[in-house]
Amino acid sequence: MASSYFTHLECGSGCGAGPFDPRERHFLCPSCKLPMLARYDLKAARAWKKESLLDRAPNMWRYRDLMPLLAADAPVTLGEGFTPLIHAQRLGATLGLERLLIKDESLNPTNSFKARGLSAAVSRARALGAETIFLPTAGNAGNAAAAYAAAAGMKCEVFIPKDAKQPFIDECRLYGANVTLVDGLITDAGRVATETAAGKGWYEVSTFREAGRAEGKKTMGYELAEQLNWTLPDWIIYPTGGGTGIVGMWKAFAEMEAIGWLAAGQRPKMVSVQADGCAPIIRAFDNGAETAGTWDNAHTVADGLRVPRAIADFLILRTLRESGGGAVAVSDAELVKDMLLLGSLEGVSAAPEGGAALSAIRHLVAQGRIKPQETVVLFNTGGALKYLDAIR
Ligand SMILES: *Cc1c(COP(=O)(O)O)cnc(C)c1O
Numbered sequence: 001m002a003s004s005y006f007t008h009l010e011c012g013s014g015c016g017a018g019p020f021d022p023r024e025r026h027f028l029c030p031s032c033k034l035p036m037l038a039r040y041d042l043k044a045a046r047a048w049k050k051e052s053l054l055d056r057a058p059n060m061w062r063y064r065d066l067m068p069l070l071a072a073d074a075p076v077t078l079g080e081g082f083t084p085l086i087h088a089q090r091l092g093a094t095l096g097l098e099r100l101l102i103k104d105e106s107l108n109p110t111n112s113f114k115a116r117g118l119s120a121a122v123s124r125a126r127a128l129g130a131e132t133i134f135l136p137t138a139g140n141a142g143n144a145a146a147a148y149a150a151a152a153g154m155k156c157e158v159f160i161p162k163d164a165k166q167p168f169i170d171e172c173r174l175y176g177a178n179v180t181l182v183d184g185l186i187t188d189a190g191r192v193a194t195e196t197a198a199g200k201g202w203y204e205v206s207t208f209r210e211a212g213r214a215e216g217k218k219t220m221g222y223e224l225a226e227q228l229n230w231t232l233p234d235w236i237i238y239p240t241g242g243g244t245g246i247v248g249m250w251k252a253f254a255e256m257e258a259i260g261w262l263a264a265g266q267r268p269k270m271v272s273v274q275a276d277g278c279a280p281i282i283r284a285f286d287n288g289a290e291t292a293g294t295w296d297n298a299h300t301v302a303d304g305l306r307v308p309r310a311i312a313d314f315l316i317l318r319t320l321r322e323s324g325g326g327a328v329a330v331s332d333a334e335l336v337k338d339m340l341l342l343g344s345l346e347g348v349s350a351a352p353e354g355g356a357a358l359s360a361i362r363h364l365v366a367q368g369r370i371k372p373q374e375t376v377v378l379f380n381t382g383g384a385l386k387y388l389d390a391i392r
Pocket of ligand 1: 114243
């Protein structure tokens with residue numbers, strides 16, 4: 001049997017609710033309605049040695065001892081994770097950076113890092129006996145949910161804005177999901193999803209509504225450490241929508257320090273990147289606010305960043321500040337240009353969100369915040385293929 005240190009869930013807001021039983025379904029905190037996080041017996045996990053990774057398969061479940069599955073439960077996997085960390089020398093040279101690294105998440109199943117979160121969330125849903133999962137999506141999350149539901153033999157109900165790019169809608173259907181087109185943004189899709197699901201016993205896998213999505217994304221933090229031989233970069237530049245990755249990686253760093261895999265005091269500066277047509281996290285960061293509220297008239301070609309309200313805003317903002325990082329808004333014109341540069345200089349298929357991360361690095365270098373010799377990790381969160389209309 002696999003080993004697991006998963007013990008319970010608790011409210012991520014610090015309201016004190018919990019512990020909650022890991023063998024039961026839990027969504028938002030029953031007392032404050034904010035996201036719950038998975039917790040582990042980190043003292044006992046000090047017995048888990050990183051040398052044990054050497055003979056494990058190169059996918060994100062190599063870290064399954066600290067994933068939200070009990071020892072008897074099997075993951076639903078399509079081989080997600082352990083994506084390349086590329087030294088982008090040509091692109092780095094144009095920015096005056098010696099060590100610009102691209103974490104290429106476009107190589108995950110269904111072409112984005114959403115595979116990680118949905119692999120974990122669907123695994124937990126199946127372990128808890130769910131038959132149907134549902135979620136609102138801007139595109140990539142729906143594709144990943146549909147694929148993992150298919151692999152698990154479960155049904156999938158996807159709620160997606162009517163104006164989402166056609167490849168996202170078609171790919172949900174490819175994996176056998178039932179698709180509902182909704183007038184409006186992902187937040188409107190979320191409302192329709194909740195109304196439709198009421199009383200049906202469907203299991204919700206929306207961003208931060210259950211604990212699995214953030215745990216899947218946290219494996220990016222474990223991987224970076226492993227791929228950098230148990231060190232961390234100076235900077236992580238992350239295109240942010242719902243924020244599962246930024247919150248998840250910060251959690252991963254804390255866990256690795258607690259189990260003795262990383263020395264304290266070497267965490268990176270975390271930077272959230274958003275498009276200037278939808279930048280609630282950037283606005284809140286600049287205003288010194290603890291929560292972000294809702295962004296009106298959200299628009300950007302980077303669909304994954306078109307998230308006018310993030311339920312875990314307070315966790316994202318806390319992470320950016322604790323890390324000494326920052327928040328950068330970039331224009332659609334520059335992020336599309338940088339999407340093309342990632343392609344033409346490095347051969348990397350970048351989603352507009354990946355382009356946005358490059359634009360943000362350019363801003364931070366120009367401001368003198370990123371220094372030439374520092375190690376910078378650019379997250380290319382998805383591939384270009386479903387967004388090719390953006391470059392026409
Ligand atoms: C969803 C998505 C994002 C935002 O990810 P979060 O972890 O929810 O902030 C960024 N890029 C792409 C390509 C996405 O699909």
